[in-house]
Amino acid sequence: EGGTVSSEGGGANSGTFSAAAGVFLHFASNFTFIDGTHFAGTGSIFFDNNTSSNFSGTITNDGNILFNSTANFTDFVLNGNVTLAGNGVVSLIEADRILGSGIFTNAGHTLEGETSNNGSLGANAIGIVNQASGVINANVAGLVLNVDPNSGNGLTNLGLMEASNGGILLLDGNGGGGFANTGGTITALDGSEVQLTNGAAITGGTLSTAGSGVIRSLNTATLVSVTNSGAFQVSNNTTVTILGTITNSGSILLNSTVNLTDLSLGGDVTLNGGGLVTFLNSARILGGGVLT
DSSP: OOEEEEEOOOEEEOSEEEOOTTEEEEEOSOEEEOTTOEEEOSSEEEEETTOEEEEEEEEEEOSEEEEEOSSSOEEEEEEEEEEEESSOEEEEOTTEEEEEESEEEESSOEEEEOOTTTOEESTTTSEEEEOTTOEEEEOSTTOEEEEOOOTTTOEEESSEEEEOTTOEEEEEOGGGOOEEOTTOEEEEOTTOEEEEETTEEEESSEEEEOTTOEEEESSEEEEESOEEOSEEEEETTOEEEEEEEEEESSEEEEEOSSSOEEEEEEEEEEEESSOEEEEETTEEEEESSOBO
């Protein structure tokens, strides 16, 4: 029949938490969820604003979870390595953060939403693994989902990372966390953007776009042996370093409007794939090595 259930007890928990259709199950204070916890149901499971929930071991979610920040940090905290199993959805908004200590493995979930109010997926604190069936989707129009893995583990993407519905997927190299994309795909769908910032380095895998979607640099970034089948832009007054073999069947635009805008060789580079590289204004290809 619907309704709202609020849990305020806190403490350590396991077992199954299920919200039936039309039911809103709220965790209104700080809770700890240990290995074997299961979230389920077609209703909505909320972790309320300004709460910090701790997770350990394997957590199975076959439901719909929202970390419901309205202004304050609202945290999913790893106590060691955590695997999020099941086929559910976890939605992030505003100042939500997934952080802590350990490696967060997305084993089949859709992680979606935005973290535009200083939130973050990673917060430069944890390693992230997006398995082959995992999806990370920035799907809120005009807002950013910041993905910021730590330097020790970085992010490994074997699945799909995408911007859709006008959203912005921000891959953040803050602190040196890299993005190992071999076997994975990073894509910007129509009207959406993937943005690279703070030296974000993508190694391997496929970059793609659809319609007016674009992947572009905000300042510095690095591409290592990637396949680009979409629209990639080196934005005005930025530098993208390339290494290895770049297979470009799409387009690379060095989009200088006034300032020097560089595609910089980090060593010998082979550029193949039959795509297009376009220079505008003060665009340059330079660096140390041989371009083939």
